[in-house]
Amino acid sequence: MSDAKQPANRVIIAMILLALPALHGLALTSVQPNRIVPGDAYRLMEIVGLGGALLLSLPFVAVLWLAWRPSEKRMRVIFVINIALLMALPWALALFCMSFVDADQPYARAGVGPGIWTLLFLLLLILIELRTRLQLSKGLQNMAAALVVGSLSLALISGWLEPLALAREYAGRREQFAAAVLYHLMLVGAAVALSLVIGFLLALLIRRLTRLQTPAFSVLSIIQTIPSLALFGLLLAPLAWLAARYPLLADLGVKGIGWAPALIALVGYSLLPMTRNTFVALEEVPPDVIESARGMGMSPWQVFSQVRLPLALPVLLEGIRITAIQAIGLAAVAALIGAGGLGTFIFQGLGQAAMDLVVLGALPILIMALIVDAGFSALAAYFRRGVVHD
Amino acid sequence: MIELREVSKLFGREHAVDGISLTVASGELCVLVGTSGCGKSTTLRMINRLIEHSAGQILIDGQQIRSFNGQVLRRRMGYAIQSTGLFPHWSVARNIGLVPRLLKWTPARIEERVTELMELLGLEPATFADKMPAQLSGGQAQRVGVARALAADPDILLMDEPFGALDPITRETLQDELLRLQSRLRKTIVFVTHDMDEALKLADRIVVMNQGRIVQQGTPQTLLHEPADEFVESLLGGADRGLKQAGLTRVATLMQPLDPAQAKAKADLPTVGVDDSLRLALSLMLWHRCESLMVTSEDGQPVGTLAFHDLLRTAP
Numbered sequence: 001m002s003d004a005k006q007p008a009n010r011v012i013i014a015m016i017l018l019a020l021p022a023l024h025g026l027a028l029t030s031v032q033p034n035r036i037v038p039g040d041a042y043r044l045m046e047i048v049g050l051g052g053a054l055l056l057s058l059p060f061v062a063v064l065w066l067a068w069r070p071s072e073k074r075m076r077v078i079f080v081i082n083i084a085l086l087m088a089l090p091w092a093l094a095l096f097c098m099s100f101v102d103a104d105q106p107y108a109r110a111g112v113g114p115g116i117w118t119l120l121f122l123l124l125l126i127l128i129e130l131r132t133r134l135q136l137s138k139g140l141q142n143m144a145a146a147l148v149v150g151s152l153s154l155a156l157i158s159g160w161l162e163p164l165a166l167a168r169e170y171a172g173r174r175e176q177f178a179a180a181v182l183y184h185l186m187l188v189g190a191a192v193a194l195s196l197v198i199g200f201l202l203a204l205l206i207r208r209l210t211r212l213q214t215p216a217f218s219v220l221s222i223i224q225t226i227p228s229l230a231l232f233g234l235l236l237a238p239l240a241w242l243a244a245r246y247p248l249l250a251d252l253g254v255k256g257i258g259w260a261p262a263l264i265a266l267v268g269y270s271l272l273p274m275t276r277n278t279f280v281a282l283e284e285v286p287p288d289v290i291e292s293a294r295g296m297g298m299s300p301w302q303v304f305s306q307v308r309l310p311l312a313l314p315v316l317l318e319g320i321r322i323t324a325i326q327a328i329g330l331a332a333v334a335a336l337i338g339a340g341g342l343g344t345f346i347f348q349g350l351g352q353a354a355m356d357l358v359v360l361g362a363l364p365i366l367i368m369a370l371i372v373d374a375g376f377s378a379l380a381a382y383f384r385r386g387v388v389h390d
Numbered sequence: 391m392i393e394l395r396e397v398s399k400l401f402g403r404e405h406a407v408d409g410i411s412l413t414v415a416s417g418e419l420c421v422l423v424g425t426s427g428c429g430k431s432t433t434l435r436m437i438n439r440l441i442e443h444s445a446g447q448i449l450i451d452g453q454q455i456r457s458f459n460g461q462v463l464r465r466r467m468g469y470a471i472q473s474t475g476l477f478p479h480w481s482v483a484r485n486i487g488l489v490p491r492l493l494k495w496t497p498a499r500i501e502e503r504v505t506e507l508m509e510l511l512g513l514e515p516a517t518f519a520d521k522m523p524a525q526l527s528g529g530q531a532q533r534v535g536v537a538r539a540l541a542a543d544p545d546i547l548l549m550d551e552p553f554g555a556l557d558p559i560t561r562e563t564l565q566d567e568l569l570r571l572q573s574r575l576r577k578t579i580v581f582v583t584h585d586m587d588e589a590l591k592l593a594d595r596i597v598v599m600n601q602g603r604i605v606q607q608g609t610p611q612t613l614l615h616e617p618a619d620e621f622v623e624s625l626l627g628g629a630d631r632g633l634k635q636a637g638l639t640r641v642a643t644l645m646q647p648l649d650p651a652q653a654k655a656k657a658d659l660p661t662v663g664v665d666d667s668l669r670l671a672l673s674l675m676l677w678h679r680c681e682s683l684m685v686t687s688e689d690g691q692p693v694g695t696l697a698f699h700d701l702l703r704t705a706p
């Protein structure tokens with residue numbers, strides 16, 4: 001093989017050398033008879049015995065061997081093994097649940113232990129390394145992602161994962177969970193929409209009144225530096241006062257805690273990235289294009305709507321993307337002042353030391369952020385097409 | 391016709407343009423030339439009111455430009471700039487059709503006009519209509535820029551160093567095409583450049599500017615023969631002037647008609663075209679180390695001879 005002479009891939013080797021002890025030494029799972037009682041941790045040997053443990057080490061050893069003298073072909077084999085492992089993981093958990101959790105005990109639950117989280121993390125790192133080493137086509141990457149997500153979804157639908165603590169927590173809060181996701185989305189959506197409108201107008205204003213540029217950005221930056229909790233605290237008093245003073249506002253649900261201060265704070269944090277990106281996007285449009293647009297006899301409104309705005313759109317969308325991702329995370333903190341949303345689960349979980357409840361809140365936040373990220377990136381790329389050399 | 395009377399432009403307290411008077415007749419190609427920062431672009435932009443003049447009067451066909459709405463005025467004038475300023479998010483065809491669209495022409499008429507212009511500028515419509523500006527070479531982009539400026543068939547064309555960023559060969563091709571177009575279209579053109587060779591080649595009249603003022607204006611020949619001062623002389627390239635002038639004169643003006651008796655004897659002389667410049671003829675003599683050339687007509691027939699001592703006579 002002509003390309004067999006590459007040096008050993010140290011990254012993958014290091015990951016596997018960490019993964020093997022994690023697989024054997026760390027607790028992979030645990031079983032609790034109910035939520036309160038501490039459970040028993042299980043290591044690989046205790047689950048599948050010595051033979052099974054050795055058998056399950058094989059794919060890892062194989063990757064180790066392949067990475068020792070890597071070639072394009074071998075790296076692709078590692079990629080396939082990696083995807084297969086990720087696909088198998090939920091089914092392995094399902095098998096564990098079936099054989100170790102007593103089906104007659106409705107409160108018995110299986111927990112995901114540090115071993116599995118570590119393995120998951122290491123496998124993802126290997127994937128990232130493979131992505132930089134191998135020129136994987138977009139189609140192949142999407143297919144791999146679809147396989148892993150599909151396998152996980154299938155396992156979830158099958159019901160075999162129900163004894164998992166995460167699923168148990170969810171099962172007990174189905175409606176609460178759906179409401180929290182919706183509420184979270186609405187809070188973020190409202191904050192992004194409001195800050196887009198305000199940020200856009202503000203950017204237009206400071207483009208006109210250049211004197212205001214420095215003070216405006218200073219104020220917005222200062223808001224950003226206030227810790228989120230402190231900002232909620234700062235808003236408590238004035239909003240409570242407003243609600244007491246104007247019953248109409250109180251009827252609308254405005255009070256010192258709840259959605260109103262959360263929304264105001266989220267908008268406050270969103271204004272800087274939104275205004276800055278809108279401003280830069282509009283300013284960055286090449287001056288000669290604007291000059292020729294005016295020189296052809298376009299009206300100021302035509303120049304703005306047909307030239308400046310469309311050319312600013314990709315950067316503007318980038319601003320919305322950053323703002324939305326930031327708001328998705330911050331909205332979780334808003335739960336502390338009774339604003340609801342997915343943060344509720346996180347803080348409840350933290351209070352009760354129930355990590356699975358924390359994950360129940362954190363996982364959808366992560367997924368939302370990933371979806372928003374991918375969506376807006378694709379949209380920006382779409383509007384950029386043609387303008388730049390492809 | 392464009393008339394500037396004692397026109398000035400102040401930026402703050404700086405005079406960018408300082409009391410210039412200038413008349414560009416209809417159908418004339420007037421070239422503004424001068425060093426960087428002397429106010430050429432400012433003068434051009436005052437004519438289409440991208441910049442308002444601070445003092446004096448600017449008239450188009452006898453009417454003050456201030457009496458027009460700025461946008462209406464600009465739609466009546468073509469405007470082409472060095473960086474082309476093509477809209478990067480619009481196709482070539484859409485870019486060219488910009489002004490007709492602003493003037494609310496019907497789509498069918500716009501499409502017809504765009505095709506006509508692309509053919510006029512040597513851009514194959516089938517190939518280029520749907521391309522985006524980023525996919526064009528510098529020369530092609532500049533052709534699109536000129537086509538866009540011509541789109542609504544304006545009487546007046548303002549061009550600010552349109553060929554400034556091109557390589558010498560492409561620039562020369564585009565200059566030739568501009569001359570060809572101008573001989574057909576007879577627009578009133580104000581053309582800005584800092585390249586004196588370009589000015590000498592294109593201009594009916596050259597206007598030399600320095601520090602916001604007009605130093606001299608006249609035909610290329612006038613400038614070469616009677617430069618007003620050292621500044622104009624140095625712009626003309628000082629000692630290089632002889633070659634520049636030779637570059638402006640056709641071989642036909644100085645050649646001797648062919649004596650049929652001698653035609654045979656001179657058959658193996660190097661040849662030069664009757665429409666070529668004396669500069670090229672001189673270069674050929676130097677290259678071939680000979681004192682005379684055979685002059686041929688467009689179809690390659692020998693029509694005369696040109697000897698080195700002929701070059702020393704002034705043109706009749």
Ligand SMILES: Nc1ncnc2c1ncn2[C@@H]1O[C@H](COP(=O)(O)OP(=O)(O)OP(=O)(O)O)[C@@H](O)[C@H]1O
Nearest residue numbers: 401405406424425426427428429430431432433584
């Ligand atoms: N918008 C403006 N604000 C202030 N000063 C300006 C402005 N536009 C031009 N100037 C100044 O006016 C003077 C003339 O500028 P102009 O652009 O007309 O020069 P130019 O002859 O076109 O030069 P170049 O060959 O470099 O394009 C310069 O000193 C320039 O700095």
Ligand SMILES: [Mg+2]
Nearest residue numbers: 430431432550
């Ligand atoms: Mg200029």
